[in-house]
Each structure stands twice: as C-alpha cells, then as structure tokens.
Amino acid sequence: MDLSRILQLQRTPGVFDLAWGHPDLSLLPVADIKAATLSALERYAGVMLTYGIDRGVGPLRDMVAAQIGQSEGVTPQPSEIMLSAGNSQALSQVAMLYAAPNDVVFVENPTYHLALRILRDLPVRIHPINGDQDGLDVEELGQAIDSYRAAGQQIAFLYTIPTYQNPTGVTLSAARRDALRELQARSGLRIVEDDVYRELWFDEKPLPSLWATFPRGSVIRLGSFSKSLAPGLRIGFITADTATIDRLSGCGLLDSGGGMAHFPAFILAELYSNGSYDRIVATYRQNYAERRNALEKALQPLYAHGYTWQPPHGGYFLWMRLPPTITASSALARIRAKSVDALPATLFSSKPLGYEAIRMAYSLYTPNELSAAGSAIVAALTS
Numbered sequence: 136m137d138l139s140r141i142l143q144l145q146r147t148p149g150v151f152d153l154a155w156g157h158p159d160l161s162l163l164p165v166a167d168i169k170a171a172t173l174s175a176l177e178r179y180a181g182v183m184l185t186y187g188i189d190r191g192v193g194p195l196r197d198m199v200a201a202q203i204g205q206s207e208g209v210t211p212q213p214s215e216i217m218l219s220a221g222n223s224q225a226l227s228q229v230a231m232l233y234a235a236p237n238d239v240v241f242v243e244n245p246t247y248h249l250a251l252r253i254l255r256d257l258p259v260r261i262h263p264i265n266g267d268q269d270g271l272d273v274e275e276l277g278q279a280i281d282s283y284r285a286a287g288q289q290i291a292f293l294y295t296i297p298t299y300q301n302p303t304g305v306t307l308s309a310a311r312r313d314a315l316r317e318l319q320a321r322s323g324l325r326i327v328e329d330d331v332y333r334e335l336w337f338d339e340k341p342l343p344s345l346w347a348t349f350p351r352g353s354v355i356r357l358g359s360f361s362k363s364l365a366p367g368l369r370i371g372f373i374t375a376d377t378a379t380i381d382r383l384s385g386c387g388l389l390d391s392g393g394g395m396a397h398f399p400a401f402i403l404a405e406l407y408s409n410g411s412y413d414r415i416v417a418t419y420r421q422n423y424a425e426r427r428n429a430l431e432k433a434l435q436p437l438y439a440h441g442y443t444w445q446p447p448h449g450g451y452f453l454w455m456r457l458p459p460t461i462t463a464s465s466a467l468a469r470i471r472a473k474s475v476d477a478l479p480a481t482l483f484s485s486k487p488l489g490y491e492a493i494r495m496a497y498s499l500y501t502p503n504e505l506s507a508a509g510s511a512i513v514a515a516l517t518s
C-alpha cells in the first residue's frame with residue numbers, strides 16, 4: 136500500500152522519526168472498530184448515513200457527559216456539551232466565532248505548533264506567555280491583560296493545554312490553577328482549554344479540567360478521542376456553558392452540514408456501551424507508559440552532560456532542554472546523522488524561550504525501538 140498518498144505521516148525507512156505525535160498503527164483497535172461499526176449499522180441503518188443534529192448524536196453526548204461526571208465529578212447538562220470533529224476543528228470554529236480581527240489571543244510559550252497554524256489563519260494578534268515546570272506563568276498573563284486593557288485592546292481568549300501539554304508534557308500545577316481561576320474572576324478572561332491528552336495518564340489520574348473547576352461560562356473545554364481512541368475517526372467534544380454551546384452548535388457551518396462526526400459517533404457509542412472503550416484506553420495508558428519509560432531510561436546518561444527534562448506523566452512527548460553549549464539545530468543535525476529525528480523548540484514558540492530544547496514523541500515506536508533511538512541520541516550528543 137502506498138501510504139505516502141494516504142497518511143499525513145511520512146516515514147523515512149531506517150529513521151526513528153520522533154518528530155511525529157502520531158499513534159502506532161499496530162496499537163489502533165481495528166477489530167473493535169470493525170465490530171462496533173457493523174453492529175451500529177445494523178442497529179441504526181440509514182440514520183447513520185444522513186445529516187445529523189447540529190450538536191451531535193444525542194445518545195453519545197449523554198454517554199460522554201456521564202463519563203465526564205464519573206472522572207471529573209461534574210456532569211455537563213445536555214445543553215452544555217456538543218460533539219466536534221476533534222480539537223483542531225473545534226479550535227478553528229471557536230476562534231472563528233470568538234476572535235474578531237486584531238483581537239489578542241494568548242497562547243503558552245511554547246505551545247502546540249499546529250494550534251499556532253490554526254490561529255495564524257485568522258487576523259488575530261497572538262501573544263505568547265511563558266511557562267515553567269508548573270505550567271503557564273499566570274502573573275505574566277495578568278500583567279499582559281492589564282496592559283492590553285489599558286491600551287483599549289480587545290482580548291479574545293487564552294488558548295491553553297493545562298494537562299500533559301504539547302510540547303512540554305507539563306501539567307499546570309494546582310496552585311497555578313488557583314491563580315488562573317482568580318485571574319479569570321477578576322479579568323473576565325475567556326479560556327479555551329485544549330484537553331486532548333487527559334485520558335492518556337500514566338502514573339496517576341490528572342487534575343480535573345479547568346472547565347470542571349472554574350465558574351460556568353469562563354472555560355470552553357475541547358476534548359478529543361484522537362489520542363484515547365483513534366485520530367482517523369475525527370471525533371471530539373466540547374463542554375462549555377449553555378450560551379456558548381448554543382452559539383457553537385448554531386453556527387452556519389453546522390446548520391449547513393449537520394452535526395460533526397455523525398457517522399463515527401455511532402461507532403463510539405457502541406464502544407462505550409459494550410465496554411471496549413475503557414479497555415482500549417487502559418491498553419493505551421499501559422503501552423504509552425512503557426514507551427515513555429523506555430525512552431527516558433535510554434536518555435538517562437544525558438543528565439550528566441547537562442541535558443534535562445521533566446518526566447512526562449501522560450501524553451505523547453518528552454521535552455528535552457539542552458545545555459547552553461549546544462543549539463537545537465546542531466543537536467538535531469547530530470542526531471539525524473544517527474538516523475533519529477525530532478523537532479526543535481523554535482517550531483512551538485513565536486518568541487524566544489531563553490533556552491534551547493527538542494521535542495521527542497514516544498508514541499510511534501515500540502519500547503525496544505525507543506531504547507535503540509534513545510541510545511543513538513545519547514551517542515550523537517556525547518561523542
């Protein structure tokens with residue numbers, strides 16, 4: 136099969152390409168999805184193949200709402216949840232509806248590079264806010280809000296990935312969440328929470344989402360099944376207050392095309408109700424934790440040479456800070472010479488970070504392959 140004309144991922148044979156934050160095809164639950172698709176088609180027939188209700192298939196919305204209630208302690212009301220075609224689509228839609236030309240959109244520095252691409256499609260002003268091992272610098276954000284407001288500048292929202300961030304793997308600490316909640320209360324800032332990695336926790340369950348813990352109306356949370364099930368299904372969900380869900384689900388896009396992810400919603404509902412979904416996510420957690428362990432273990436010798444990282448507790452990525460003696464481009468040139476690839480920090484930031492780093496995804500390769508890739512990186516950076 137010529138995958139180069141089918142997949143976004145382009146793999147070079149013989150290279151451990153840690154640049155891609157994609158799942159390993161061999162982990163994707165083909166048999167479960169096949170069975171769920173057949174059973175859903177038998178049950179729903181043509182209903183699955185026509186235009187769907189604007190906010191997405193109701194029975195699945197109810198199931199997702201119940202699951203959120205169980206895991207986060209707050210159940211969205213039926214009017215507070217809708218389906219999306221994944222977080223990329225949801226972010227694009229939210230930004231289109233909630234950011235006017237020239238508005239400021241705050242992002243983390245660094246942040247998910249392709250969210251920057253989505254935001255750069257709009258005539259908005261992107262303002263990166265620094266972060267550290269505890270996540271977003273809320274004080275810096277507060278100062279930026281104050282100075283924009285003093286200058287009469289409109290602020291659209293903060294786009295943030297508080298749980299297992301891409302690219303750093305960092306989770307916003309409980310204290311920073313409190314500080315952000317206070318800042319939100321005093322400033323009225325709208326927050327768009329990208330929660331794509333929530334289900335992929337390794338060591339302990341993550342803190343509840345900002346949506347679950349901040350006042351209603353302050354947070355639009357974007358959830359996705361891309362990482363917990365399969366990105367090819369293109370399905371996710373949004374939780375927010377009723378007025379926001381009404382606005383998002385009432386927009387022209389959905390009025391014309393019907394609800395997002397109509398067909399996959401039936402498949403997912405099947406997987407939820409027969410218990411497969413929970414089993415699949417549990418398998419992912421275990422597999423990706425093993426992969427993280429393998430890569431981290433192989434990289435350990437680099438600590439003695441001034442390379443540092445925070446062990447990721449969930450998600451797909453290890454973010455390695457480089458010692459001041461080497462730039463990301465020369466580190467990448469050296470590791471590429473050993474047939475390993477990764478991404479430079481500059482891709483994820485639109486203002487200087489003050490340090491050099493590279494992002495490595497451990498999602499695509501087996502633990503053995505990651506051990507080999509990690510050892511090759513160590514050899515490249517220490518020789």
Ligand SMILES: Cc1ncc(COP(=O)(O)O)c(C=O)c1O
Nearest residue numbers: 156221222223247301331359361
């Ligand atoms: C932070 C973040 N948001 C969104 C996405 C894309 O999400 P989706 O597949 O739901 O569009 C990714 C995928 O890598 C991501 O890392």
